[in-house]
Amino acid sequence: MKLVRFGQAGAEKPGIVDADGVIRDVSGHVADWRAGTLDRQTLARIAAVDAKSLPAAPSGVRIGSCVSRPGNFVAVGLNFADHAAETGAAIPEEPILFNKAPNCVVGPNDDVMIPKGSTKLDWEVELAIVIGETALYVSEEDAMNYVAGFCICNDVSERAFQIERSGQWMKGKGSPTFGPLGPWLVTPDEIADIQNVAMWLEIDGQKVQNGSSKTMIFGVKHLVSYISQFMQLDAGDVITTGTPPGVGLGMKPPRFLKAGETMTVGIEGLGVQKQKVVPFSG
Template structure:
């Protein structure tokens, strides 16, 4: 099942995508795709509905993030062996974790805003997953039981803030619009092998990233289990799992985003995003 949220910012409704690609409104059955609505019982109840009995969303409607604002937005750094190599970093012995601001989540096709004072705005196609039930001290064996679904995240990064301003990476990871999410959340039953999905990103039509989730150092099971040893993950929390090579930081010479450029971001089975880069608006 593909879960989607549609409508104007702050007024999105929950939906599902039917077999013909039509968005169907499920707001009569679910308040929003957030929290307890992502548990297996609710998802099974919605999956049992006849999509054709549900109202269709307006054609061309804006897509919001595929889940509502999370309580936690956790990211994993240097989690692809080939990306670590391009940055010159050693392979981590344990997952590197940092936070993205929960309020940086936006829709998959919303504009990305250049932060005030930014000089090194960068892109990162990432495979994200969303927690479906409370996870604490979870075993790797049972980890997928805690995953509500998978989606695309463009882990936007301001590299000067991240690496040149001292302290934690979160300085370069949480500005407004730095978390495009979607277009939809795909339940695990629709993904044959989450550790073997093609991933790509283009800037103004030029392919920058072309990788696969098979080069992840720490897979989904390991990450659910590992993170749950240090914090409680709640339904609706987002974990984004790292990026393959091809980021602007790793290029020679380095290449960063400018206002007016357009990114297209895709992962096999999870759809495509598109964002335009715009100047700071404030």
């Protein structure tokens, strides 16, 4: 299935995408896509519903993040061998983990806002894992039993905050709008091999990232198991798993986002996002 949330920000309804690409309202069956509705039993119950019997969402409706605000938004750094090479970094011996702020999550086509003081705003197409059931000390062999599905994440990053301001990377990773998720949350049965899907990102029509999940250093199963050794992962939590090469920081000379530019972000089987970069307002 493809799970979706649609409607005005803060008032989204849960839906699914039918075989013809029409968004169908499932709010009569589940309250939202969040903890308590992403477990295997609930998803199986929704899959058994005749999609054509459900109300269609309004044409042109806004698409929200594919899950409501996660309790934890965990990110993995330098997890693609070719991206590590472009940054000049050594291949990590274990996954590098940091946090993104849960309240940076926005819809896949919402604007991305340049934060105050930003000078080096960057992009990262990433494959995100959404947890479906509580995961603690799980084995790699059992890891997929705890995964509700996969979606696109644009791990928007402010490199000056991240690298030049000392301390943790999270300084450059959690500003408002830095976590577009969606458009869909795609259940694992729809993806033949999640470790071999194409990933790409364009800026104003110019492709800057063109990679594949096959170059991940630590795969999906390993990451779910590994992270669960250090923290409890709850349903609705998001793990974003790193980016292939082509980020602005790695270009020679480096190239960063400007107001008015548009990012188009895609992963094979998971859909496409599009975000306009806008100045800070507030």
